[in-house]
Amino acid sequence: MSMQIAQRIPFRPAQCPGCANYVQPVNRCRGYAVESWPSPLLAVFGDETDESCPRYAPAVINESLSPQDAMPAQAVTPPGPAVPTEPEAVLASMPVPPIAAMQESSIKAEGPQVEAVMEAEVQAPAPVRGVPRVHCQKCKAENPENADRCQKCDAKLLPSEGVAARLGVFIAALVSAGVLGYLVYHWYFQNPESAPNVPFLDPILNPISLSIAALLLLFTAIVVPLRRTPDYVKYRNRASRHEKLNPWQSLADLEHAMDLAPEKEQLNLLKQRMKLFEKLGFAEDAARDYVVLVTSPGRYKGEADTVSLFTGTDSGVYARSRRSSEIWMILNSGKAKAVGYCPKCNLVVELDKEKRCLQHPKIKGQEVEYIIPADLLAGELAVMQKMEAKKPQVADQITELLSSGKASAIGYCTRCTGVVELDPQRRCIIHPKARVKNVQYAVPRDLDSARKRIFKSNKQGRLGRSRTIVFILAFLMIIYATIVLLDIDLAAIFQR
Ligand SMILES: [Zn+2]
Numbered sequence: 312m313s314m315q316i317a318q319r320i321p322f323r324p325a326q327c328p329g330c331a332n333y334v335q336p337v338n339r340c341r342g343y344a345v346e347s348w349p350s351p352l353l354a355v356f357g358d359e360t361d362e363s364c365p366r367y368a369p370a371v372i373n374e375s376l377s378p379q380d381a382m383p384a385q386a387v388t389p390p391g392p393a394v395p396t397e398p399e400a401v402l403a404s405m406p407v408p409p410i411a412a413m414q415e416s417s418i419k420a421e422g423p424q425v426e427a428v429m430e431a432e433v434q435a436p437a438p439v440r441g442v443p444r445v446h447c448q449k450c451k452a453e454n455p456e457n458a459d460r461c462q463k464c465d466a467k468l469l470p471s472e473g474v475a476a477r478l479g480v481f482i483a484a485l486v487s488a489g490v491l492g493y494l495v496y497h498w499y500f501q502n503p504e505s506a507p508n509v510p511f512l513d514p515i516l517n518p519i520s521l522s523i524a525a526l527l528l529l530f531t532a533i534v535v536p537l538r539r540t541p542d543y544v545k546y547r548n549r550a551s552r553h554e555k556l557n558p559w560q561s562l563a564d565l566e567h568a569m570d571l572a573p574e575k576e577q578l579n580l581l582k583q584r585m586k587l588f589e590k591l592g593f594a595e596d597a598a599r600d601y602v603v604l605v606t607s608p609g610r611y612k613g614e615a616d617t618v619s620l621f622t623g624t625d626s627g628v629y630a631r632s633r634r635s636s637e638i639w640m641i642l643n644s645g646k647a648k649a650v651g652y653c654p655k656c657n658l659v660v661e662l663d664k665e666k667r668c669l670q671h672p673k674i675k676g677q678e679v680e681y682i683i684p685a686d687l688l689a690g691e692l693a694v695m696q697k698m699e700a701k702k703p704q705v706a707d708q709i710t711e712l713l714s715s716g717k718a719s720a721i722g723y724c725t726r727c728t729g730v731v732e733l734d735p736q737r738r739c740i741i742h743p744k745a746r747v748k749n750v751q752y753a754v755p756r757d758l759d760s761a762r763k764r765i766f767k768s769n770k771q772g773r774l775g776r777s778r779t780i781v782f783i784l785a786f787l788m789i790i791y792a793t794i795v796l797l798d799i800d801l802a803a804i805f806q807r
Pocket residue numbers: 447448449450451452461462463464465466
């Protein structure tokens with residue numbers, strides 16, 4: 312995020328004015344924005360051309376916006392003097408709406424309303440996504456986002472890793488294993504004096520580590536080319552292929568990969584998505600991913616392990632200090648804010664750069680979460696969710712947010728057997744007496760991801776149960792096989 316120069320692109324009179332990426336007031340393009348802090352540099356226009364733009368995204372935006380976003384925009388427009396053209400409609404639906412909402416009902420609750428408006432202003436502009444299309448690898452035809460096979464040539468649109476990639480892994484791993492194996496033989500058996508003597512590389516340059524590495528590589532050479540490609544890898548590969556062809560498809564595929572990938576792959580995928588958001592000019596989404604990335608506890612683990620290997624320092628200490636200095640930097644720069652529980656206030660509050668309560672500068676916040684400034688309320692909700700069982704006053708704090716409509720609660724209703732919206736007392740609206748599991752709180756625009764969290768934890772629960780059953784069955788089979796194979800006379804054992 313250093314000094315950057317905006318990209319220069321040709322103007323396409325046939326497409327640009329009706330494109331979702333076109334920012335009319337400044338006559339610039341969001342589709343070719345260059346990453347830059349605090350906001351991306353939108354591309355400037357040069358000569359005109361008739362060529363088709365690969366990042367053209369027709370501005371039929373009102374459909375893609377959620378109802379909460381779209382509705383207030385319509386409330387604003389009627390009294391206006393002119394009917395907005397399409398690009399103006401895009402802008403109108405961005406930060407303006409809350410003003411109308413405020414005029415209607417601001418007499419009573421001045422404070423909270425002002426807060427809400429300020430929050431909405433930080434959120435601008437709402438990301439406008441283009442239409443994802445899958446480009447066929449074989450015939451280059453464009454297909455709808457969810458198609459399995461190409462509509463033109465019937466090729467698979469989500470293929471496994473190709474033969475070339477597999478062959479590449481096979482050859483590279485086999486050659487490296489061979490080289491390491493030869494070095495072990497040459498240095499430690501054939502000609503023992505020739506082994507290099509570099510003290511700080513001792514942990515690596517010894518016959519045992521080298522042999523283990525050679526064996527692991529051999530194992531990789533055999534297993535990786537033959538394994539079934541995991542689904543998240545398929546999506547990730549397709550996301551990489553579409554980065555230039557159709558970035559919206561790339562984004563959709565990355566998000567799909569994140570839903571499916573194991574925990575240890577999440578940070579890499581997050582990093583990839585952050586870079587894509589930056590390229591597309593979605594500064595706020597990029598910043599959100601950046602904060603998650605920087606504050607994630609696993610972020611510096613790999614780096615710390617490498618450092619500890621070479622210098623002998625404790626990798627846990629190294630990772631913690633790297634992380635906390637990085638967090639201090641983003642809090643200090645204002646890119647992120649911290650929220651947490653203050654035991655003195657007995658509430659979840661915003662914290663300062665030192666992660667202390669703003670009212671009680673001596674008290675450190677607990678269960679701290681880091682968010683971009685626009686997500687302040689969402690961050691507070693996450694902390695409240697963790698604390699509500701222990702602190703009744705935090706539970707009341709949530710109830711208040713739910714009653715005022717600033718936050719929503721959803722959960723799994725055992726009578727509906729599904730995820731439903733809950734009332735401020737966290738009860739199913741249809742079955743007030745039914746048991747509700749897995750309650751999640753979210754700001755209204757974030758309900759989809761809260762729903763995803765519930766589905767994911769339900770799935771993990773099921774997975775855990777079926778795994779337990781498999782283990783028990785396997786254990787019983789091993790006992791049975793032992794009895795049969797060793798020909799143990801059970802009757803004799805019990806008669807003793
Ligand atoms: Zn095709």
